[in-house]
Amino acid sequence: MTTLTTPWGDSLDPTAVLPEHPRPQLVREAWTSLNGHWDHAFTPASQTTAPTRWDGHILVPFPPEAPLSGVGRVLQPTEALWYRRTVTVPPQLIDDRLLLHFGAVDQDCQVWVNGHLAGEHRGGVLPFVLDVTDAAGGRLDLEIVVRVRDVTDTSHRSRGKQKLEPGGIWYTPHSGIWQSVWLEAVPAVHVRTLHMTPRLDHATGDVGVEVTVLASRDDVYPTAEVVLSADGDELVRADVPVNEPTRLELPGDARLWSPDDPFLHDVTVQLGRDRVTSYVGLRSFGLGPDARGRTRLLLNGQPFLHAGLLDQGYWPDGLVTAPSDEALAHDVQLAKDLGFTMLRKHIKVEPLRWYHHCDRLGMLVWQDMVNGGRAYHPLVITTPVASTRLALDDSRYALFGRQDPEGRAEFLAEVDACVELLRSVPSVAAWVPFNEGWGQFDAAEVAARVTRLDPTRPVDHASGWHDQGAGDMVSRHVYFRPYALSRRDADDPRAAVLSEYGGYSHRVDGHTWSAKEFGYRRIPDRDTYERAFLRLQHAQVGPAVDEGLAAFVHTQLSDVEEETNGLVTYDRRVVKVDIQAVRTSNERLRMRFDAACGQPRRPIAVAERELTAPVSLTLPDGRLNPDAVGWCRTPVVTTDGIGRGRLGKGRNKRWEYWAVTTPTHVVAVVVSHIDYAGVNSLWVLDRTTGETVLHEATTPLGRGVTVPGTLGRGATHLRTKLLTVDIVETAGGTHLRARGPRVELDVQAQRPAGHESLGVVVPWSDTLVQYTVKDVARPASGTVTVDGTSHDVPAGESWATLDHGRGRWPHDITWNWGAGAGRVDGRVIGIQVGGQWTDGTGSVENSVVVDGHLTKISEELVWTYDRDDWMRPWTVTGTDVDLVLEPFHLKESHLDLKALANHTHQVFGHWSGRVRAETARGSDPGWIEVRDLVGWAEDVHNRW
Numbered sequence: 052m053t054t055l056t057t058p059w060g061d062s063l064d065p066t067a068v069l070p071e072h073p074r075p076q077l078v079r080e081a082w083t084s085l086n087g088h089w090d091h092a093f094t095p096a097s098q099t100t101a102p103t104r105w106d107g108h109i110l111v112p113f114p115p116e117a118p119l120s121g122v123g124r125v126l127q128p129t130e131a132l133w134y135r136r137t138v139t140v141p142p143q144l145i146d147d148r149l150l151l152h153f154g155a156v157d158q159d160c161q162v163w164v165n166g167h168l169a170g171e172h173r174g175g176v177l178p179f180v181l182d183v184t185d186a187a188g189g190r191l192d193l194e195i196v197v198r199v200r201d202v203t204d205t206s207h208r209s210r211g212k213q214k215l216e217p218g219g220i221w222y223t224p225h226s227g228i229w230q231s232v233w234l235e236a237v238p239a240v241h242v243r244t245l246h247m248t249p250r251l252d253h254a255t256g257d258v259g260v261e262v263t264v265l266a267s268r269d270d271v272y273p274t275a276e277v278v279l280s281a282d283g284d285e286l287v288r289a290d291v292p293v294n295e296p297t298r299l300e301l302p303g304d305a306r307l308w309s310p311d312d313p314f315l316h317d318v319t320v321q322l323g324r325d326r327v328t329s330y331v332g333l334r335s336f337g338l339g340p341d342a343r344g345r346t347r348l349l350l351n352g353q354p355f356l357h358a359g360l361l362d363q364g365y366w367p368d369g370l371v372t373a374p375s376d377e378a379l380a381h382d383v384q385l386a387k388d389l390g391f392t393m394l395r396k397h398i399k400v401e402p403l404r405w406y407h408h409c410d411r412l413g414m415l416v417w418q419d420m421v422n423g424g425r426a427y428h429p430l431v432i433t434t435p436v437a438s439t440r441l442a443l444d445d446s447r448y449a450l451f452g453r454q455d456p457e458g459r460a461e462f463l464a465e466v467d468a469c470v471e472l473l474r475s476v477p478s479v480a481a482w483v484p485f486n487e488g489w490g491q492f493d494a495a496e497v498a499a500r501v502t503r504l505d506p507t508r509p510v511d512h513a514s515g516w517h518d519q520g521a522g523d524m525v526s527r528h529v530y531f532r533p534y535a536l537s538r539r540d541a542d543d544p545r546a547a548v549l550s551e552y553g554g555y556s557h558r559v560d561g562h563t564w565s566a567k568e569f570g571y572r573r574i575p576d577r578d579t580y581e582r583a584f585l586r587l588q589h590a591q592v593g594p595a596v597d598e599g600l601a602a603f604v605h606t607q608l609s610d611v612e613e614e615t616n617g618l619v620t621y622d623r624r625v626v627k628v629d630i631q632a633v634r635t636s637n638e639r640l641r642m643r644f645d646a647a648c649g650q651p652r653r654p655i656a657v658a659e660r661e662l663t664a665p666v667s668l669t670l671p672d673g674r675l676n677p678d679a680v681g682w683c684r685t686p687v688v689t690t691d692g693i694g695r696g697r698l699g700k701g702r703n704k705r706w707e708y709w710a711v712t713t714p715t716h717v718v719a720v721v722v723s724h725i726d727y728a729g730v731n732s733l734w735v736l737d738r739t740t741g742e743t744v745l746h747e748a749t750t751p752l753g754r755g756v757t758v759p760g761t762l763g764r765g766a767t768h769l770r771t772k773l774l775t776v777d778i779v780e781t782a783g784g785t786h787l788r789a790r791g792p793r794v795e796l797d798v799q800a801q802r803p804a805g806h807e808s809l810g811v812v813v814p815w816s817d818t819l820v821q822y823t824v825k826d827v828a829r830p831a832s833g834t835v836t837v838d839g840t841s842h843d844v845p846a847g848e849s850w851a852t853l854d855h856g857r858g859r860w861p862h863d864i865t866w867n868w869g870a871g872a873g874r875v876d877g878r879v880i881g882i883q884v885g886g887q888w889t890d891g892t893g894s895v896e897n898s899v900v901v902d903g904h905l906t907k908i909s910e911e912l913v914w915t916y917d918r919d920d921w922m923r924p925w926t927v928t929g930t931d932v933d934l935v936l937e938p939f940h941l942k943e944s945h946l947d948l949k950a951l952a953n954h955t956h957q958v959f960g961h962w963s964g965r966v967r968a969e970t971a972r973g974s975d976p977g978w979i980e981v982r983d984l985v986g987w988a989e990d991v992h993n994r995w
Contacts, residue, residue: 055564055622059375060119060368065110071376073154073231075407076329076475077245081143081236085195086111090135091122101163101196102133109134111232112154114225117370125215126226128205134197134228140187146236151183151195154230154402158201158208165194174461175201176209176400176421177468178230201226207458209423209465211398212363219569222363222612225370230402240271241325247318247475248507250298251307251335253352258301260331262291266322269293275322279331281306286316293322301333307351308332308477310392313413315477332410332477336508338523338546342649345599346546348509350415350480356644357415357480357602358637359393360386360618361551364401365611367564367621371399378623380408385619386608387412388630390637395550395604398422398486400469409478417481417511417604418473420466424452424490432488435516436530440539442518445491453492462490466497470504481508483550487515487528495521514550524601526550530571536595546601549592554606554616555583557627562620563610570616571606578677579817581628582892584618586816588636589891596644603640631658632893639891639911654929655911657893662687668812668822668857673699675820682894683810684905688822690857691760694726698818702726702862702995705758707767707778708854709787711798711831712872712985713844715739717940717959718796718835720789722769722776724753725995731756731769731776733791735837736940736959743942744837746791748774762824762855784829787851798833798844800851807905808853809898813889821858821888828872828881828900829853847874850881850985863994864888867914868896869927869936871962871986878902878970880981882934882962884927884988886914897932899968901979906968908932916990921956925988931967934981936960936988957989 068086072078091109092102106122113120115132126132140149151162157175161168164186172179187193203224204214214221244265251258264275274290279299286305291297306314318329337349347354362382366373373379379402386394393415400421409416431450435441448454466484473479482501485491491513498512498521512522525543527534528551540547556570557580574580584605592603609617618633619626638655646652660681667689668679673696679688694703706723717736723729729750736743748771750756759765769776776789784802789795808826815821832846850872866888872881878901885896890911897908912929921943925936938958946953962984967976 054118055367055562056118057366057368057374057378057623059373059378060366063119063374068110069112069231069376071404073152073233074403076403077242078328079235079237079326081146083141083144083234085136085138085232085234091115092133093124093126094131094133096129096131096200098131099198101135101198105133105135111136112228112230113369113372114157114227114229116223116225117368117372119368119372119374125224126199126201128202132199132201132227134199135194137192137194138234140191140193140234144234144236145191147184147239148182148237148241149184149187150235150237151181152178152231152233152235153180153228154178154232155400156197156199156228157226159199161198163196165190174209174465175226176211177465177472178403197228199227207423207425207452207455209421209462211421212365217612218567219613222365223370229370229372238324240266240268240323242275242320242322242327243267245320245327245329245475246296247329247331249331249333249335251333251351253335256303258303258305258333259298260301260333261296261298263296264291264293264320264322266293272323275320278319280317281314305333308334309350309355310413310415313411315410330410331475334477336480338509341647343647345541346544346601347599347648348546348601354644354648355392356596356641357393357417357548358391358640359395359415359417359602359604360389360391361397361604361607362386362394363397363607363609363611364399364405365609365621373405376404379405380412381623382608383408383412383414385626387414388634389618389628390634392641393417393480393602393604394608395419395483397607400472406473406476406478410476414478415480416476416478417483418469418479419483419486419514420462420469422486422489423458423462425454427452427489431517435488436528441516443488445488445494445513445517445519448492451488451491453490459492463497463500466501467504470501474505479508481511481524483511483514485513488513488517491517495519498522509546511548511550524548524550528552530554534591534595536598536600541599547599548602548604549595549600550602550604551606552592552603553584553587555580555587556615558615559620559625559627562622562625563615564612564621567613568615569613577627578680579674581632582814582816584628585632585636585891585893588640593640593643593891596640597647599647635893636891652913654913656930657895657909657911659894659907659909661907662810665689667692668820669693669696669699672696674817675814679822680812680814680894682812682907684807684907686762686808686810686824688810688812689761690822693760693857693859699859701859703859704821704856704995706854706856707758709778709800710852710854710870710987711787711796711800711835711844711849713831713835713842713849715842716835717985718794718798720776720778720787720796722756722758722767722778724756724758727752729753729756729769731771731774733774733776733789733794733796734942735794735835736942737837738939741940744793746774746794761857785851785853793838795836796833798831798835798851800829800831800853802829803903806903807900809883809896809905809907811889811894811896813858813892813894813896815861815892819859819861821856821860823858823896824853824855825870825883825896825898826853826855827870827883828879828903830879852881860995865990865992867988867990869925869962869986869988871936871984873984875980875982875984878979880979880984882966882981882984882986884912884932884934886912897929899966899979901968901970904969904971906976908966916988918990921958925958927988931976932964934962934964934966936962936986952992952994954992955989956991957987959985959987962986
């Protein structure tokens with residue numbers, strides 16, 4: 052283990068440790084923090100009286116195992132840990148009663164005040180409060196002594212992720228005081244608990260809050276005054292009966308809470324002399340069908356994608372205790388910045404301030420319960436990763452380490468207490484009683500118990516495996532195999548959720564806890580790690596979302612000890628991915644979710660880098676060169692390395708596609724080499740008669756095909772008995788010649804001075820990559836001859852378009868491509884649009900060329916067309932694009948040999964609409980009219 056600190060640990064002030072009010076939903080002015088230096092001592096567990104000698108200071112509330120505590124020692128099961136602090140009660144805390152609060156003490160403790168036993172508590176994960184008024188004996192000078200025992204993982208007690216022998220997914224143990232300690236003064240009659248449950252009737256639009264004020268006594272003040280406000284404006288003022296639920300009606304236009312608008316209503320409660328402030332978020336959770344009848348998780352009555360991260364809540368310098376409130380907020384804000392809408396709080400109950408940050412920043416929370424039980428059997432908790440359908444009967448207690456009746460009873464009591472503690476937290480959206488079989492028992496009964504306690508939230512009763520058919524979710528963990536939503540899960544009446552996946556490991560030197568590395572796939576460099584994450588989102592999670600997946604939880608937010616599978620390092624100093632790229636990925640998944648639920652698709656902006664200097668597409672070993680990722684307006688990417696190197700073999704594609712549109716004809720020429728074959732063709736359409744002629748020549752291993760390694764560095768030739776093609780660069784452009792049995796083409800595609808083309812590198816992964824050049828609106832002239840009749844390719848009315856490609860493709864891929872060119876109001880305009888195959892890569896192939904000047908359009912556009920009637924208009928829309936293609940001809944081709952397949956639907960027609968573009972370099976973009984540009988759009992699915 053190496054010393055690792057966070058920025059907040061480095062700047063920690065020992066005199067002001069976590070000084071914020073620990074309970075944001077029940078705040079009084081009369082309180083004081085007891086965080087800071089206490090005395091501590093370790094003794095044998097047999098010692099039950101306070102030591103006379105102390106080992107030194109410990110910085111509360113950091114556990115003694117944490118570096119920030121100043122101790123750095125593990126409390127053993129055979130020992131007791133003692134704390135002592137003296138404090139003078141400040142004048143503002145003089146009232147009827149004095150309360151001593153502990154956020155959490157792991158695991159069992161006894162508390163003395165001025166030598167008198169004030170109380171004790173069992174369990175290490177939940178807060179408790181002691182009335183120390185009598186123990187103080189009327190004195191203002193207090194001596195507080197705490198004795199702690201912690202058996203960690205040596206019994207059936209709840210322990211979470213800690214282990215005396217940590218490693219892998221199990222972490223350094225913690226013990227003792229690990230959340231804030233504080234004193235509070237209250238009147239004899241005071242608010243003990245405040246429950247607030249939003250009640251939203253989505254059918255009628257009625258909005259209300261069920262308020263329950265639990266008081267220390269209800270025979271003195273039978274009612275409490277409750278005021279709800281919004282931005283300082285009072286909405287409701289009412290006297291509510293104490294100790295019984297009361298519904299307060301709010302205006303029908305009351306602002307609802309969601310991750311996209313985390314609005315909180317202020318609440319004040321006055322009970323006699325006691326005044327507390329709080330807040331509530333108006334929202335509802337539930338399950339319901341989408342437009343296709345698939346079960347989704349609902350937020351405020353509508354389907355909402357829970358896009359989540361697994362969040363362990365560990366810190367290298369504080370272990371389970373964040374070094375500051377700012378650090379707590381940082382993790383929530385980072386998840387928010389990355390585009391996630393949910394955090395699954397994994398096997399830990401956080402301080403209430405963490406939930407407050409989720410409330411105010413807008414982050415849904417799935418709350419795990421803390422596991423316990425005896426030692427876990429690998430066949431029960433680990434083997435099911437190979438098949439999440441394994442479902443052992445969890446009433447076989449010994450199999451799950453739950454043979455101790457007292458352990459099961461204690462777990463149920465802690466479940467009840469956890470629900471009680473967090474029931475009013477707006478952001479808590481779901482309960483998760485069990486994870487991967489760790490100490491699982493009677494999960495169906497536990498799920499029903501939680502639902503009785505809180506019917507307003509769904510329950511994921513068995514996250515991962517050992518599904519007992521209960522709860523509101525069918526919940527899978529998938530790590531070592533590709534994920535696809537199974538038909539069985541899609542048809543389950545519960546919501547289908549991928550509650551853990553990913554876990555890819557990427558170590559960042561200088562920011563690791565240990566020399567050991569744990570993860571489910573090790574990736575050495577940052578760019579490959581980021582692309583692997585993005586491809587996982589797009590290629591596996593995305594299709595599942597389309598088919599009905601309601602939620603996903605990526606593993607994980609931060610590294611933890613030996614686990615280096617976080618999106619941020621353990622010390623929170625290095626985010627391993629581009630924040631905007633991940634945010635865009637999550638926005639895309641939310642868009643797919645909304646579209647699958649029946650809502651219109653939306654365009655998504657992407658951040659792209661312009662390449663201005665020559666760069667190689669690949670590294671010597673065949674992998675993608677990260678410096679090549681971007682777009683260019685002149686061809687600067689060299690592709691000679693395609694197919695070379697140790698990792699560059701297989702499924703490499705090299706092709707040249709030229710299309711020429713004339714007033715009377717459309718001609719297309721393809722010369723391609725795809726490793727195992729040459730696939731070539733010459734096709735012509737007579738626009739007047741609709742007649743087409745197609746010559747195809749497929750050669751094994753690409754025989755007869757010559758293509759240059761890099762665009763512009765040599766000619767392209769095809770020599771077969773049926774078809775010959777020559778594509779030769781000249782001083783003024785490109786000379787295209789092709790000859791088949793019935794068709795001959797002889798055209799010059801001119802390249803005017805300053806003419807720009809779009810080059811784009813599409814990075815699917817470090818070994819799957821594509822460089823494409825889309826060169827549109829090239830003036831063309833020459834002839835096309837069909838069956839001996841020559842037809843003019845008139846200059847000024849004819850246009851050539853190049854689609855040049857080099858790369859190594861995925862086996863199975865789908866794409867859209869559209870292009871067109873012509874004159875509009877004296878300007879030469881060319882459009883280039885694409886989609887599907889670039890989704891999720893951070894690259895797009897969209898642009899417009901006006902008089903040779905290219906404007907890049909950096910957004911994923913929305914394509915709309917009818918697959919049942921391809922000749923209906925196609926639309927392509929976005930923030931800067933609003934185009935319609937009116938087809939006049941459909942070209943179809945189909946090949947299906949299972950491993951190899953092609954399905955192409957290409958329509959030719961006229962583009963109209965508008966695009967936003969620069970008319971010259973540096974000019975302000977403005978809307979450019981598009982009218983009657985001849986071109987095409989296509990939908991293609993290939994298995995190569």
